[in-house]
Amino acid sequence: MNRMNLPFDPYNVIITGVGGQGNVMASRIVGNMLSRKGLSVTIGETFGASQRGGSVMSHLRISTGSSWSPQIPNGKCHLIISLEPTEAMRVLATYGNPNVKVLCNTRPIHAIGVISGDQQYPDLDEITAWVAELSEAFWFLDATEKAMELGNPILGNIMMIGAAAGIGVLPLDRKDFEAALAENLSADKLELNLKAYDLGVGMVQ
Amino acid sequence: MSSILRGEAGTRHLLMGNEAIARGALEAGVCVAAGYPGTPSSEIIETLAGVSAQQNVYVEWSVNEKVAMEVAAAGSFAGLRSLCVMKQNGVNVGSDFLLHLAITGTRGGMVLVACDDPGALSSANEGESRHFARMLEIPLLEPADFQEAKDMIKWAFELSEEIKNVVMVRSVTRLSHASGNVIFGKLPEIEKKAFFHHEGSIMDPLQGPMSSLPVVYKHEQQQEKLKQAVARYEESAFNAYSGPRSPELLLVTGSACYLYSKEAVSLLGVEDRVGLLKLGTTWPLPPKLLEKYLGLTDKILVVEEVIPFLEENIKISAAEFAARVGPKTFFGKREGYIPQVGEMNSDRVVSALSKILSLEYEAVPESYSQRALELSNSGAPGRDLTFCAGCPHRASFWTIHNTLQMDGRQGFVCGDIGCYSLAMLPTGFNTLKTLHAMGSGIGLASGFGKLAQFGMEQPVVAVVGDSTFFHAALPALINAIHHQSDITLVVLDNSGTAMTGFQSHPGLGVDATGNQAPAIDVVKVCQAMGATVRVSDPFEPEKTQQTLFELFEIQGLKVLVLKQMCALSPEKKGKKMFEVSVDETVCIGQTCGCNQLCTRIFKCPGLNWDKEKQVSKIDEFICVGCGMCASICPSGAIRKKEVA
Secondary structure, eight states: OOOOOOOSSSSEEEEEEEESSSSSHHHHHHHHHHHHHTEEEEEEESSSGGGTTSSSEEEEEEESSSOSSSSSSTTSSSSSEESSSSHHHHHHHHHHTTOOOEEEEEOOOOOOOHHHTTTTOOHHHHHHHHHHHHOOOOEEHHHHHHHHHHTTTTTHHHHHHHHHTTSSHHHHHHHHHHHHHHTOOOOOHHHHHHHHHHHHHHHTT | OOOHOOOOOEEEEEEEHHHHHHHHHHTTOOOOOOOOOOTTTTHHHHHHHHHHHHOEEEEOOSSSSHHHHHHHHHHHHOOOOOOEEEEHHHHHHHHHHHHHHHHHHSOEEEEEEEOOOOOOSSSSSOOOOOHHHHHHHHHHHHHHOOHHHHHHHHHHHHHHHHHHHHHEEEEEEHHHHHHEEOOOOOOOOOOOOOOOOSSSSOOTTTEEEOOOOSHHHHHHHHHHHHHHHHOOOOOOOOEEESSSHHHHSEEEEOTTHHHHHHHHHHHHTTTTTTTEEEEEEESSOHHHHHHHHHTTTTTTEEEEEEESHHHHHHHHHHHHHHHHHHOEESSTTTSSSOSSSSSHHHHHHHHHHHHHHHHOSSSSSSSHHHHHHHHEEEEEEEOOOOOTTTTTHHEEEEEEHHHHHOSSSOOOEEESGGGGGGGGGGTTTTOOOOOOOOTHHHHHOOOHTTTGGGGOOEEEEEEHHHHHHIIIHHHHHHHHTTTTTOOOOEEEOSSSTTTTTTTTOOOBBBBBTBOOOOOOOOHHOOOOOOOOEEEEEEEEEEHHHHHHHHHHHOSSSSSEEEEOOTTSSTTTTTTTTTEEEEEHHHHGGGGGOSSSSIIIIOTTTTEEEEETTEEEEEOOOOOOOOOOHHHHHHSEEEEEEEEO
C-alpha cells in the first residue's frame, strides 16, 4: 500500500453545495480516489427530504491512520470545495480558519427566498472579496459555464475535482480518477469526464 | 456486479455504513431480508436487493415495518438467518409483534437493524429505538465505526442463533450515511433449506409451535437468554478501553459518539488524563467489565445521543457495585454536561471535557470566527427547504390551498410523513396544519370529520402519499368510511416511495428486486370500500380545483387521487414534458396585478425574477418542464410547448 504524506493528518475537506447539485457523488469520487491510494477515508453526509433545496455538505476526513468522526470539528477545515458561491461563505462561518483554502464554482443557485425577492443574493465580486479575507488561498472557477460547453452542467463538479487535484494539496491523480469512474461509467462517458477533469486541472494552473 | 460482492476476503473497500451492514449480513449467510424504506436505513435493503439473485437471498420492501418483522421472523422460524431493517419510527410500528417475538424466541439467527436519526436530520422526530431493547428484553449492539458495522452484524447473527432470540443492532445517521474503509470477510457457501418444525410440544423451542405461551415460563426462558448474551458480552472485542491505567476521568461512550469522543480527547490533548471506554454491547451492560473500568476513577462522563440510556444503565450498575468501587461523580446529561437533545459532535464533547477538566479551548481566533459569522449572516441568504422544480406536490398544494381559500370556511389539511410534509412550509403554501406519524393525517381527519355535532363546519382534508397509503392509511381510511366521517382524502400518488429514493411499494408493478409484481390499485381499493373516488392530474389545476369543489359538496368520505410521477423519478428525470419560456413582451412585471405571482408565491426554483428587465424568466438549468407555471400566469406570459 502506497502511504502518502499529508499536509495535515487528518486532512479535512468539505464539499458543499445545494441539494441536487451532486456533491454526494463528488465526495464519493474524491473519497474513492484517495482510498485507492491506501489512505483511510471517512465521509460524513446527510441526505433525504430535509435537503430539498437546502445546503448540503459532505465532510471528508483523510488520514494515514484509522476512521475519523464523520463530522469535522468547528474551525478545522483545510480545503473547501464549494459548488455554489454563497455556500462557501456558510461553510467558512463554521469550519473556516485563517489557513483554509477555497475552491469555488461561480455559478449561483438562488434560494427561494431570493427568487421571491425577500432576500438579496450578493454580487460575485463581494463574495470573492469576503472569501479572500477569510482564506489563505482561493480559486473562483466558472466550472458550470465551461461544463455547459461540454454539454452537461453536472460536469462542473468533475472540473472542481480536477481543480482540487490541480492545486496539489492531496494525492489525487488522474489514474485513480479514471479507475474510480470506470466502475460505474461507460467508455464514452468516461472520456467526457476525463476531459472535464483535465479542464479543471488546467483552471488552477 | 455490485461492489459489495466484488471484493475478495481481506480486501479493503470504501463503504457507506449501510452497505457495510448489508455486507455483514451477506457474510453471515442471510437468507431473508425485509424492511420498509426510511432515512437513514433504506440503503441496507436496497443493497441486498441488488445482489439477491446472485446470493440467493429473499429481499422485500414490506408494506410496513410490522409486516417486515413478521416476514423476517418466518424465515427464522423455518431455520434461516433473517434480517429486518427500519428507521427508529419503524420499531414503534413493529413493536407489537416484537414484544411477542421476544418472548417466543427465534430459530435461525434473526437480527433487527434500527437506524436512529439523532438531531432529526431527515425525520419528524429524534425518537430512540434503544429503549425497546430494554423494554422487550432483547440484546442490543451499537457499532462505533464502519468496520464494526459489518463485523457486528455477523456477530449478531451468531449471538441470535446461540441464544435463540432476536438481536437488535442500532445504527445512527452519522454511521449509516457516512462512509469509511472496511476490510471484507468471506462470503459463506451454505446450503439454505427452509423447514418449519411445528410437530413438537409447545414447550419445545426447536420443534414445537412458535408462541409466547405459556407466558411466564417463556418469559423466564427469555431472561435466561439475556444472561447468556451478557456472558458473551463480557468477552466481546466490541468493548475496548484505551487510555492511562489511572485516568482522572473515565469517558464511557459507544456508537458514532466514540469517534467524536476520541477526536475531542485528541483536540484537547488530554490522552494522558482521560480513559476512553467504548461499549459496543450496550444492553444489558456486562457487569464484570463495567465494574473493572468503573474502578479506575471516581469521575465518569457518559457521551451518547439522544437521551441518557447508557448513562442511566451505568448509574444503576455503579449503585450495584458501590460497595466495591466506591462512590462516583457523574458528568452526563442529567448533570447538564452533555445535551439531551440533538445530535452529538466532537465540539460538544470538547465543551463537556473542557468544563470538567477546567481547560480553555479555542478552535480558531475569535476575531476570525466573529468576522466569518458576520459575513456569512449578511452575505449568504438562507435556504428554506423547497419542493424540487417540477414537483407535483407544489402543484397539488397550490390547488388544495387555493380551493380551501376560495371555499372560505377555514378548511384545513391533515398530513403525515413524506416529501409532502414540506407543505407545512411556504413551499407548500403552509397548507398542512397537522403533521405526525405515517397515516396519521387520515386518522386525525377521521376524528375531525365527526365533530359536526359540536358545530364544526370547517372542511377537513387529509393528504397521504401512495406508499404511505398502503403502509398505515388503510385502517384509518376504513375507520373513516365505516363511521361516515365527512372528509376528503387526497392521495398524492407520485408512483414511488420518492422521499427515500424510489423504493417499490404494493401500488407498483415491480418488487424490491425489480421483478414484476401484481400492483394494488388505490382507486379500486377505495371504491371497493365504498368511498366516492375521483382522479386528476395535479398539473391540471383548473380541473383539479373543480373536482375538489364537487367533492366538498358530497357528504361522507371522498377520495381524490392526484396522479403525477415525481420529478426526480428515474423514468422522468432529464425528460421535459414542455419547453417553457417567458414572453417578455407579455409579462408586464410589477404593473401586472399578479404582483409576481410566479416567483413571489408559487416560488418554483426553476423560475427567476430578472431585476433589470422586470420580467419573470425560466432558469434553463433547473426547469424540468412540468408546465405548471404556465397554468398559473394570469397574463399568459409564461408559454409552454409540448416537447415532441
